[in-house]
Amino acid sequence: MSTPKVPWFRGASCHITARGNHRNDIFKDEEDFQYYITLIEEALKYFEYDEYKIICYCLMDNHVHILIKTKDKAPGQFIGRVNAVYAKYFNKKYNYIGHLFQDRYHPEFIKSDEQMLEASRYIHLNPLRANMVEKPQDYQWSSYSMYIGDKKEKLITTKEVLSYFQEGKERELYKKFVESAISIKTAL
Template structure:
């Protein structure tokens, strides 16, 4: 029986998640995180910039990617990056079997409010998992690109930052994200 197609349309923005098989770790050392990001970057280039990475958080046993598409569905993009990464992981660690637990999941982001909530959710994932106290302390997320602490051409934060006052967008985004840590209403 064929798989059900993911919801997608030209210009769709999706929150993609993929988990390690049996919730096992998919990253074991720093080079694994770097290699995964390299495969994502390579897939962006391979598909001639038809996908834009808006945000990401690479956790030890799963990943979160927020991806904007143009006229190209993400299924081939994710398959390319994940199969290459899994092949490398399996060889490096002498691992047999599926690295990822089934197919990735994706959820359409169809309004501005949800876009803001998803970006905050992704960037706070390491904090909520108690891996770090502050989102800027986690190396394997795009948060520091949003706050201006780091540059990364892979990330396209302008859509999310455009919701905030020009000239103050990075500071206001940081306050927006941190308000959820303190339990304040970000309204």
């Protein structure tokens, strides 16, 4: 029996999560993380005419978060290509047999501006919540440092999220927005 299709609509933005099977690690070293990012870049070029846009991302040891904006095609073909090629690479490199990913992928469709902001903040704070870093900009496999201007933008499109903040102060205000959730957490 085939897996049912994920519902989708044109122009949708979607927070995609793909988790390792049995919550096992899907990245074991820096080369693995870098290869996955390379696959995202290659998929953006491959599907250039479908106009996918990566809003933000975070690659964790055992799962990935990608906030993607679509135009005319569902995100499944994009993430499916990335994960399938990555699984073949991982299986060969580590002599792994079986499914690398738990499921195809889990989509959460963005229905409001507030949800878009919260999804980006959630994605960028993931390494901090997992106690992997003390500051979100210290995590190498996330787009956060590009959002706040510490690194040059590559792979992502920050325009949509940063447009919610005052022009000229977008990056500074986004950083305050994201990091305000840290102070709330530590105050509890």
